[in-house]
Amino acid sequence: MTPALQITDLRVSLSGNTILSGINAEINAGEFVGIFGPNGAGKTTLVRCIIGTLAPTRGSIKVLGLLPSQAARRVGYMPQGHGTFDSTALSARSMVEAACEGDGWGIPWTSKKSRQEVDRVLEVTDAARYAQRPFSVLSGGERQRVMLAQALLGDPRILVLDEPLASLDPKNQGLLIECVARVKERTNTTVLFVAHDMNPLLNVMDRVMYLAGGGAALGKLDEVVTSECLTKLYGSDIEVVRTQNRVFVVSSEGGVTETECAHHDHD
Amino acid sequence: MINTLATYLSYEFVQNALIAGTLSAILGAIVGYFVIIRSAGFAAHALAHIGFAGAAGAALVGLSPLEGMLLLTVGAGVGMGAAGDKVNRSDMAIGMVLSMSLGLGTLFLKLYSGYAGQAKAILFGEIFGVSHEQIIKMAVLSVMSLGALAIFSRRLLFASIQPRLAEGRGLSLSALSMAFMAVLAISVTLASQVVGILLVFTLVIAPAGIALRLCRSFWSGIIVSVILGVIAVWIGILLDCVTGYPATFWITALFFVIYVFVESYCRFFTK
Ligand SMILES: Nc1ncnc2c1ncn2[C@@H]1O[C@H](COP(=O)(O)OP(=O)(O)OP(=O)(O)O)[C@@H](O)[C@H]1O
Ligand SMILES: [Mg+2]
Numbered sequence: 001m002t003p004a005l006q007i008t009d010l011r012v013s014l015s016g017n018t019i020l021s022g023i024n025a026e027i028n029a030g031e032f033v034g035i036f037g038p039n040g041a042g043k044t045t046l047v048r049c050i051i052g053t054l055a056p057t058r059g060s061i062k063v064l065g066l067l068p069s070q071a072a073r074r075v076g077y078m079p080q081g082h083g084t085f086d087s088t089a090l091s092a093r094s095m096v097e098a099a100c101e102g103d104g105w106g107i108p109w110t111s112k113k114s115r116q117e118v119d120r121v122l123e124v125t126d127a128a129r130y131a132q133r134p135f136s137v138l139s140g141g142e143r144q145r146v147m148l149a150q151a152l153l154g155d156p157r158i159l160v161l162d163e164p165l166a167s168l169d170p171k172n173q174g175l176l177i178e179c180v181a182r183v184k185e186r187t188n189t190t191v192l193f194v195a196h197d198m199n200p201l202l203n204v205m206d207r208v209m210y211l212a213g214g215g216a217a218l219g220k221l222d223e224v225v226t227s228e229c230l231t232k233l234y235g236s237d238i239e240v241v242r243t244q245n246r247v248f249v250v251s252s253e254g255g256v257t258e259t260e261c262a263h264h265d266h267d
Numbered sequence: 268m269i270n271t272l273a274t275y276l277s278y279e280f281v282q283n284a285l286i287a288g289t290l291s292a293i294l295g296a297i298v299g300y301f302v303i304i305r306s307a308g309f310a311a312h313a314l315a316h317i318g319f320a321g322a323a324g325a326a327l328v329g330l331s332p333l334e335g336m337l338l339l340t341v342g343a344g345v346g347m348g349a350a351g352d353k354v355n356r357s358d359m360a361i362g363m364v365l366s367m368s369l370g371l372g373t374l375f376l377k378l379y380s381g382y383a384g385q386a387k388a389i390l391f392g393e394i395f396g397v398s399h400e401q402i403i404k405m406a407v408l409s410v411m412s413l414g415a416l417a418i419f420s421r422r423l424l425f426a427s428i429q430p431r432l433a434e435g436r437g438l439s440l441s442a443l444s445m446a447f448m449a450v451l452a453i454s455v456t457l458a459s460q461v462v463g464i465l466l467v468f469t470l471v472i473a474p475a476g477i478a479l480r481l482c483r484s485f486w487s488g489i490i491v492s493v494i495l496g497v498i499a500v501w502i503g504i505l506l507d508c509v510t511g512y513p514a515t516f517w518i519t520a521l522f523f524v525i526y527v528f529v530e531s532y533c534r535f536f537t538k
Contacts, residue, residue: 051435052435052437053431053434053435069437072435072436072437073436073437075435077431077432077435079429079431079432079435087480088303088304088479088480089479089480089481089482089483089533090304090428090479090482090483090484090485090488091483091484093483093484094483094484094485095428095429097484097485098424098425098428098429098485099425099428099429099432101421102421102422102424102425102426102429102432102433102436102438103422103425103433103436103437103438104421104422105418105419105421105422106417106418106420106421107417107420107421108420108421108424108425108485109421132483134483150429150432
């Protein structure tokens with residue numbers, strides 16, 4: 001069976017800086033992989049290679065056995081940060097409708113089939129309740145759900161979610177993860193989930209990909225998130241602390257490097 | 268009052284003004300919708316002024332002002348589109364092209380001294396001076412622009428609202444940006460025949476801006492934008508006939524009043 005994602009000896013340089021190098025990974029259909037790493041580690045860069053908007057400097061990426069650009073329609077993508085429109089009244093639903101069949105020609109007329117598809121994805125992410133409101137007035141959490149709904153259009157085989165938990169409180173993080181996990185269970189979709197805090201994902205992840213120092217480690221949580229493995233990756237002393245089913249990655253200076261970042265926003 | 272209006276409506280120059288105004292309003296309203304949603308207001312503004320240099324230069328080489336404007340604005344528009352799409356917008360590039368064009372325009376004016384009167388017409392518009400021939404040209408260009416937009420507007424809308432996602436689905440942001448800027452350049456040039464370069468901005472920005480503040484779906488937005496544009500232009504032209512004050516003034520004043528109402532409504536009633 002073709003792996004959902006196969007990365008071979010990937011190297012990415014941007015304006016002369018090597019961001020990623022020597023990355024190898026094989027991810028199977030139906031796997032839920034959490035992608036972690038500090039700011040600037042290259043998570044978004046890797047994601048852009050996978051969805052085909054950035055060409056690798058060296059090495060190859062195969063998505064469902066195809067070139068990323070050929071597989072584009074079978075990949076659901078949620079970019080980091082929300083859409084960009086300022087104070088317009090355009091509703092969340094209109095936005096999803098524009099994305100549905102947005103790569104076709106002609107005028108932006110939404111066919112009945114597309115409308116049903118939009119209804120479906122908004123139901124799945126439980127965003128239908130507020131989809132009629134302008135996107136610009138939605139809360140951060142509501143926006144994330146609309147964006148997730150968009151990524152689900154057309155039943156993609158792979159979901160690539162770049163920091164979908166950003167600016168969500170712990171409760172909404174849980175709800176969003178549950179929603180993704182449900183979709184994954186039902187349709188055996190492969191999920192690549194970029195996040196900073198791995199704790200909310202511990203129950204749903206099959207494997208972990210950790211990016212740091214330009215390299216990557218992929219494996220079971222217990223193999224990758226260990227003091228030994230991460231110290232090698234970061235190139236400096238890293239300690240992994242596990243308490244009551246929670247994981248913290250601590251640098252030698254004593255600061256928690258990763259795992260608590262996501263909790264800032266809930267006060 | 269009704270009688271006076273009826274008399275005016277029977278004059279050919281008033282009819283021509285209404286036809287030209289309606290064409291510009293429709294095109295401006297539709298293209299403007301995309302301008303607002305792409306936050307490309309500055310580019311629209313710049314294109315209008317770049318047209319000024321084109322019109323001034325045209326006189327020198329023996330082209331008509333319309334041809335000169337089209338040549339320069341479409342060229343500059345495509346250039347701006349290539350220099351920055353929605354994600355990597357380049358206000359700097361737009362600003363530089365704009366200032367260079369204004370400089371050229373001044374030079375051309377100096378070189379061709381008989382041009383001053385015409386320059387005033389281009390800057391402020393001469394809605395009652397539109398000829399039958401000009402109307403035909405405008406109609407052809409409007410149909411071409413709207414036809415082009417009809418071909419790629421589905422992609423344009425998607426790429427304007429969610430550039431990152433559109434890119435991921437294989438759309439070329441810069442190709443779309445260039446195509447749109449060419450259409451915008453044509454619309455701006457046409458609209459400037461009616462309201463003049465200084466106020467072309469009004470027909471492109473105002474109706475669509477107001478519609479996007481009110482309408483939650485694409486189609487309702489387009490329809491409201493067109494209706495607002497056409498009505499304002501008609502009222503402006505008719506008031507000009509009746510009062511003698513320039514149509515441009517009435518059109519802008521009308522939009523301003525509507526804008527203030529809509530904006531206050533949005534601020535106070537939707538919060
Ligand atoms: N066009 C570019 N030219 C040079 N460097 C770049 C370019 N784009 C990104 N980078 C660099 O690549 C590195 C990785 O960026 P990336 O966005 O992939 O990080 P990330 O892991 O997603 O971080 P975050 O957690 O903050 O989202 C950063 O150091 C960034 O400065
Ligand atoms: Mg990132």
